[in-house]
Amino acid sequence: DPLKITLITGASLGHGTDGKLAEAGALSKRMPFQVDRILRHKINAGDVLFIDQHLSETAELLHNKNLPQVDIAVLEVAAIESDGSIVPTTSVGNSATFAALAKQVILEVNTAIPVTIKGIHDIYQAEDYPRRNVIPIVAPENKIGRKTIPLDASKVVGIVFTNELDSPADIAEPDTKTTAIAKHILQFFENEVALGHLSESLMPLQAGIGKVANAVLTGFIHSKFRNLTMFSEVLQDSTFDLIDAGKLDFASASSITVSEECYSRVFDHLDRYRDKIVLRPQNISNTPGLIKRLGIIAINTAIEFDIYGNVNSTHTSGTNIMNGIGGSGDFARNAYLSIFVTQAASKGDAISHIVPMVSHVDHTEHDVDILVTDYGLADLRGLAPRERAKVIIANCVHPDYKEQLLDYYNRACERGGHTPHLLEEAFSWHINLREKGTMKKDQ
Known part of the structure; x- marks a missing residue:
């Protein structure tokens, strides 16, 4: 039989x-996140099993022995210290957990990453349950751990050398919608x-990956806000643009994912940013308790949301995975403000991203404060379901779909209920899209 592996990472590769x-048929199971087109196709075809998981949970499940022990960990490093500890590169992710728990370790020394990267990492591993101490972080700039990941040298079965820069992020320029x-x-x-309610420094920001979140952060450059901070998962181009503009004082995350231009800017002048950024293990950057304690403003992308504020951020038409939930759930459930953004319509306006009922639920109405499209913003705080529906339809929906949604909502209200729905019609928009190529019911 061909070799197949279960692959666990921090997030995407x-x-x-x-x-x-995936193309080689080498994957049997993948977790917890991915962004690759070929792998996505294999997952949706049922050829690869995919566990779509909150990013804060992977390390916890491994530490608690609720997942099988990792047989071999492949860890990318910038350097190996004399005490056997390792210097991570542009991502910490779950590397500290893998180093601690794996049976065997292969180290990939990437000489394309300057060894001067040492010092931007803060490696802290929480104690085991039930005697876990409070994680002593009260501000994004707090450093509480060590600069390297400890590693038992007896586990190392191989060291390989590479000289390859990170894959550049695809950063699209802001368009009219974003x-x-x-x-x-x-x-x-x-x-x-x-x-x-807020000062001009707001609260620490978190933004998901992608062009919409990047555009939102870029918008802060010409705003009146200042002395901003970030407590997020990923540092993108916009993070360093804000630092260069003097708007962002400090940014904490688990990895750096930037364009080719930004990569050169950052790593050719690393000392410029050294005191303004930190990379942490994923089970620290995404831990729910810290997100709540720091009062994070979370801005994440939705595929669609419904008239009551439930959000689908992972599946198209309820069945096909796009990327995964990533850390959006970690932040949405615990944030001071949970904001989800999407365009109101796409594909020549054949698809409305506001529907009667979402075809897949990642974030329930209970975890969503603010919804935003290119047409407007709906503040859902303190609103009952019927109030939410009216505000969402009035503020967020594309004009081609507003009357269609109002008609659905009004007829559902005639039937009654705390959260009025017509179950026989709730997914009719998605069915119409599948059969006719549009969500517009008159076509």
């Missing part, structure tokens, strides 16, 4: 790695400051 493994979304969010923050 560089472009091509997942795809090559610019409009950013404008709505910034106006909302300005109003919160005017009301005395």
Whole structure:
């Protein structure tokens, strides 16, 4: 039989790695996140099993022995210290957990990463349950651990050398839709400051990956906000743009994923950023208790949301995975403000991203505070389901779908219920899309 492996990572791998493994038929199971087109196709075809998991949970499940022990850990490092500990590269992820728990370790020394990267990492591993101490972080800039990952040298069965830069992130320039979304969010923050709910430094920011989140962060450059901080998973181009603009004081995350241009800017002048960034293990960057303690403002992307505020961020038409939930659930469930963004319609407006009922639920209405599209913003705080529906339809929906959604909602209200629905019609928009190529019911 051909060799097949279960592959566990921190999050996604560089472009091509997942795809090559999937194409070769080498993967039987993958977790907890991916972004590769070929692997996505294999998952949706049922050829690879995929566990779509909150990123904070993977290390916990391994430490608690609720997953099989890792047989072999392949860890990318910038350097190996004299005491056997290792210097991570541009991602910490779950490397500290893998180093501690794996039966065997292979080290990949990537000479493309400057050894001067040492010092931007803060490696802290929480104690086992039930006697786990409070993680002593009260601000994004707090460093509480060591600069390297401890490793038992007897586990190391091989060392290989590579000289390969990270796969560059695909960063799209803001377009009219993403610019409009950013404008709505910034106006909302300005109003919160005017009301005395927030200061001009806001609360620590978290933003998911992708062009929408990147555009939102870029929008802060020309805003009145200052002395911003970030407590997130990934540092993107916009993070370093904000630092260079003097808007962002400090950014904490688990990895760096930037474009080729930004990569050169950062690593050719690493000392410029050394005191302004830190990379932590994923079970620290995404731990629910810290997210709640620090009062994070979480901004993540939705595939679709419904008239009551439930969000689908992972599956198209309820069945086909796109990437995964990543850390959006870790942050949405525990944030000071949980914001989800998407365009109101796409594919020539054949698809509405606001529907009667989401075809897959990742974030329930209970975890969602603010919804934003290019048409407007819906503040759902303190609203009952019927109130939410009216605000969402009024503020977020594309004009081609507004009357269609109102008709559905009004007829559902005639039938009654705390959260009115017409179950026989709830997914009719998705069915119409499958059969006719559009969610518009008159076509």
